[in-house]
Amino acid sequence: MRDISLMNPITFYEMWEKPLTKKFLENIIKEVINKNEEYNLLETFNKDCMHLRSYIFLESSERIVFIDFNKYKNNTLLYFDLELVDYLKLIYDKEIILIMFNSFNGKNKYKDNVYQIYINNNNSDDLNYFLNNKDNKNEKIDAFIKKLDDRFYNHYLKEEKKLENICNSANM
Numbered sequence: 001m002r003d004i005s006l007m008n009p010i011t012f013y014e015m016w017e018k019p020l021t022k023k024f025l026e027n028i029i030k031e032v033i034n035k036n037e038e039y040n041l042l043e044t045f046n047k048d049c050m051h052l053r054s055y056i057f058l059e060s061s062e063r064i065v066f067i068d069f070n071k072y073k074n075n076t077l078l079y080f081d082l083e084l085v086d087y088l089k090l091i092y093d094k095e096i097i098l099i100m101f102n103s104f105n106g107k108n109k110y111k112d113n114v115y116q117i118y119i120n121n122n123n124s125d126d127l128n129y130f131l132n133n134k135d136n137k138n139e140k141i142d143a144f145i146k147k148l149d150d151r152f153y154n155h156y157l158k159e160e161k162k163l164e165n166i167c168n169s170a171n172m
Contacts, residue, residue, distance in 0.1 A: 004145050004148065004153075004156060005069075005071070005103070005132055005160075006129075006130050006132065006141070007069035007071060007101055007103055007130070007131065007132060008069065008156055008159055008160060008163075009054035009055060009056050009069075009159055010054065010152065010155050010156045010159045011156060012025065012056050012067070013041070013054075013056075014148065014152060015141075015144065016041045018144065020140060020144070021140070021141060021144050024126060024138070024140065024141060026039065027126065028124075028126060028127050028130055029058065029065065029067075029099075031123075031124055031126075031127055032099055032115055032117055032127070033065065033097060033099075033115070035060075035063075037060040037061070037062070037063075038060060039058035039059060039060050039065065040058065040059050040060075041056070041057075041058055042057040042058070042059055044056070044057050054159055054162075055067075055068070055084075056068070057088075059094075062094060062095060063094050063095040063096065063097055064088055064092050064094050064095070064096050064097070065097045065099060066081065066084065066085060066088065066096065066097065066098045066099070067098075067099045067101065068081050068098070068099070068100050068101070069100075069101050069102075069103070069163070070100055070101070070102045070103070071102075071103045071132070071163070072163075072164070072167040073102075073104060074167040076167070077100070077166070077167065078100055078114075078116075080166075081098055081100065082098070082114070085098050085113075085114075095113065096113060097113045097114075097115065098113065098114045098115065099115045099117060100114070100115070100116045100117065101117050101130070101131055102116060102117060102118045102119075102131070103119070103131050103132040104118065104119060105118060105119050105120060106118030106119070106120065107120060108120065108122065108123070117131070118131070119131045119132075125138075126138060129141070
């Protein structure tokens with residue numbers, strides 16, 4: 001099986017398109033936000049430009065949920081995201097929530113609609129699995145990943161490279 005992270009906008013998009021894996025993602029979002037709402041995935045995926053990364057925005061009747069992934073322990077991503085949150089507040093008359101999923105250990109932090117989620121013992125097994133904790137398993141998601149094709153994988157790798165480039169340039 002290919003080493004595919006769930007913490008990637010392209011993986012998220014592919015999972016959102018399938019009812020079984022969409023339910024898995026919806027449950028994770030509901031666990032983090034503690035709201036039982038239906039969300040629509042907004043089309044904010046870059047399939048062409050190598051210098052612009054894709055983002056995940058979910059919209060409900062009352063809020064926009066902006067999701068990002070920190071796999072490199074890079075706090076600069078959060079600052080970029082907060083600028084984007086300020087912009088979203090200008091164009092939407094809804095509550096804006098930023099969820100930063102981190103693929104390393106830590107204590108979850110919730111402050112001013114910014115939720116920083118880390119691998120820890122307080123999370124559900126599915127949430128820790130989503131955060132790339134290799135100690136957790138999920139047969140349904142593993143089966144889904146095995147079925148992904150080369151088109152997906154090439155797009156996935158481009159998105160991984162974009163995030164890595166942003167994190168590396170922010171450290172300079």
